[in-house]
Amino acid sequence: MPSNIYTVGLRNAGSYQVAGQPYMSGSTTTATLGSNVNGHFVFPYVTKKVKITNEDASHHMVISFAPFLQSEAAGFGYTNSASGSGNWLYLKAGASVELNVKCKEVFLAPATTNAVDCSIYAELTNIPVQRMYSLDGVGGIS
Amino acid sequence: MSDFKYTTGLQNVGSYLVSGRPYVTGSFIESNENIIGTGLETKIEFPRVTKSISLWNYAAGGSTKLRLTFVPTASMTDHPAAGNYIELAKDETVTFDAKCSEVYLSAVSGDVHWKMYASLTEIPKERMYALTGSGISE
Numbered sequence: 001m002p003s004n005i006y007t008v009g010l011r012n013a014g015s016y017q018v019a020g021q022p023y024m025s026g027s028t029t030t031a032t033l034g035s036n037v038n039g040h041f042v043f044p045y046v047t048k049k050v051k052i053t054n055e056d057a058s059h060h061m062v063i064s065f066a067p068f069l070q071s072e073a074a075g076f077g078y079t080n081s082a083s084g085s086g087n088w089l090y091l092k093a094g095a096s097v098e099l100n101v102k103c104k105e106v107f108l109a110p111a112t113t114n115a116v117d118c119s120i121y122a123e124l125t126n127i128p129v130q131r132m133y134s135l136d137g138v139g140g141i142s
Numbered sequence: 143m144s145d146f147k148y149t150t151g152l153q154n155v156g157s158y159l160v161s162g163r164p165y166v167t168g169s170f171i172e173s174n175e176n177i178i179g180t181g182l183e184t185k186i187e188f189p190r191v192t193k194s195i196s197l198w199n200y201a202a203g204g205s206t207k208l209r210l211t212f213v214p215t216a217s218m219t220d221h222p223a224a225g226n227y228i229e230l231a232k233d234e235t236v237t238f239d240a241k242c243s244e245v246y247l248s249a250v251s252g253d254v255h256w257k258m259y260a261s262l263t264e265i266p267k268e269r270m271y272a273l274t275g276s277g278i279s280e
Contacts, residue, residue: 140165
């Protein structure tokens with residue numbers, strides 16, 4: 001008897017139309033400019049939408065889909081980083097952003113040498129993360 | 143044997159229903175790298191057809207404005223009087239659904255620091271037709 005179990009793939013439109021499984025988390029980043037050490041969020045399933053809030057009252061932060069610093073890229077399993085090419089978003093203190101995106105991880109980092117409190121809410125599909133392709137070295141990412 | 147490969151087209155509904163592949167670009171914030179200088183224009187070419195676009199104006203100057211158009215402003219009829227652009231004041235942001243393969247950003251009254259997020263479909267950009275005419279360039 002075959003043991004293969006079919007699962008939904010990245011292009012299964014219905015997976016994005018049904019309401020998502022909730023994912024909530026948060027962190028205080030390190031005070032190292034651009035460091036993702038405390039700002040790496042890994043999702044259990046592929047996302048359909050991600051909302052990120054900078055909970056800090058006075059310090060700004062950076063959002064990327066690859067490690068921000070080249071010096072940390074290998075530690076996260078990447079070859080390329082987001083910092084050198086402007087492939088990152090800037091989230092001011094107290095602001096939030098909602099992104100329609102399929103991904104399996106995001107990287108948050110302080111935009112200055114001050115730690116930043118951040119929170120994240122994601123709507124997840126039931127698509128296994130193994131289905132998601134790598135964004136390492138992709139245009140507009142790193 | 144034919145090496146033709148079928149790809150999704152512009153009318154493929156499923157391509158817009160699934161969440162998009164991320165595309166992030168923009169200037170640096172604390173330095174002048176990739177900023178758009180006063181009166182200048184920058185072309186953003188996407189690797190795939192978009193489904194939605196978000197744009198932020200992080201200009202330092204209070205009266206600095208950032209404009210987005212779908213064609214170069216020089217090719218537009220009666221620009222800017224015809225109003226075929228989206229304009230952001232300092233610290234403003236906008237998100238809109240649109241299928242396109244390129245946009246143009248211009249700094250109207252001062253240097254602009256900016257950020258853009260695009261949610262991309264998997265539709266090859268070569269499938270997108272050239273945008274022009276009413277509501278675009280005239």
